[in-house]
Amino acid sequence: MYEKSSSLTWRPLTSEDARAGADLLNAMETVDKIGEKYDEEDTLQELIDPYAELERGSLAAFDGDVMVGYMKTNYKPGAEEVHRIFMDGGVHPDYRRQGIGTVLLKAGVAAAKELHALHHPTLKLVIDARRGEHIAGVAELFRSQGFAPARYYQHLEHPLGHAIPETAIPAGMRIEPWSKKNDEAFRMIRNEAFEDHWGMAPLPANSWASKITNHTFKPEVSFLLRDMTSGAPAGMLVTKYWEADTAATGVRNAHFMFIGTLRDYRKRGVASALIGHALRAAADQDYGRASVHVDSANPTGAFRIYEKAGFTSKRRFVCWALEV
Structure with missing residues (x-):
């Protein structure tokens, strides 16, 4: 060959x-x-x-x-x-x-x-x-x-420390940490919130366990926002952490893998509340940095939300695509 x-x-x-x-x-x-x-x-x-x-x-x-x-x-x-x-x-x-x-x-x-x-x-x-x-x-x-370029993704980073903004939890909602009891709500939000995002497909339960809640998953920095009146979940944030990165850089990085808001709760500050809460939790748990990947053409305006929260772009990735 x-x-x-x-x-x-x-x-x-x-x-x-x-x-x-x-x-x-x-x-x-x-x-x-x-x-x-x-x-x-x-x-x-x-x-x-x-x-x-x-x-x-x-x-x-x-x-x-x-x-x-x-x-x-x-x-x-x-x-x-x-x-x-x-x-x-x-x-x-x-x-x-x-x-x-x-x-x-x-x-x-x-x-x-x-x-x-x-x-x-x-x-x-x-x-x-x-x-x-x-x-x-x-x-x-x-x-x-x-192959041709189909999409561009920004890698954003947040320094934590004093750069964490004050964000309010939307009225009538509460934040709760990940648990085995609400794990399925996290997966449901990921699948429904991202169904209008380019290139995304639903994650079945076995793929969710293999890709997301594996050894790199950090439940103590992963949160759900719930509507207190109806009891329905509104949004979620999933954090992952790679020990090998810390061994190489000396910095503990909390990577926000997914931040999703269900359509009925958008434009109500759900994502900002989750990001602010997770940033403070990461800082309190001795992480030295937070990071996130975002589609440059994200349909929900995610890039602006991250910039407002104090994230800055460090590098860009290209999604190369071949239509067969």
Whole structure:
């Protein structure tokens, strides 16, 4: 498959590759600087995703025991009209500009088509991949295979400390922390609040447990806002934390993974109240920073809400898309 380095071994990923995968991602971070570090548990969580199907949907290149490149696809369990398959991957800095990335990208497109034919053959297929805008060679690689920029995402950060704004809880509502009893309300809000967001699909219960409430989930910095009159949930905020990031930077970062408000409660200060409350909780629990990713074209005006709360943009990511 790969002519220039006959010494490389190519095979699908397995759950046994968690350590090698973390080593590769951390080597990539030294050059790409997207602000993400991994440990073995982090990569294992991605490898055991129930919608990855590694045998069909992944490929990795090894030089001896060292993983030097990989790609992995994830299909959507539920989709309407368009089935968006997400493709992740990368190449070790020492092995770039040798054609490995092209092999992996072509393999990813082929794998996405196979998974699509198995799970949503009657729908339109779009393959997405998100990469840091600043990473050298990425634009050329994706354009060479027919991908085009479809969306831009900002990575925003908040310094905590004295920069936390005072925000009031909307009248008639109360904030409550995550618990096993209200976990399903969190998932329901995520699915309903994001149904009008680009590229989003509902998360079933098993995917919610695998992707969200796993070892990186921080229940003590995750909150639900509830309507006291009806008892109905109005909005939620989910926080995640990666130990490997702290080990590398010395900073504990509270990442706000999801902030969602149900349509009937929008424009009433729900998101601002949740963000302010979570920022104070993070500061009180010795986090040194908070962060969030936001779609630059978010339909609910989220970018303005984060700016008002004291977040500033640090880097931008591009979602590359291929319509098949």
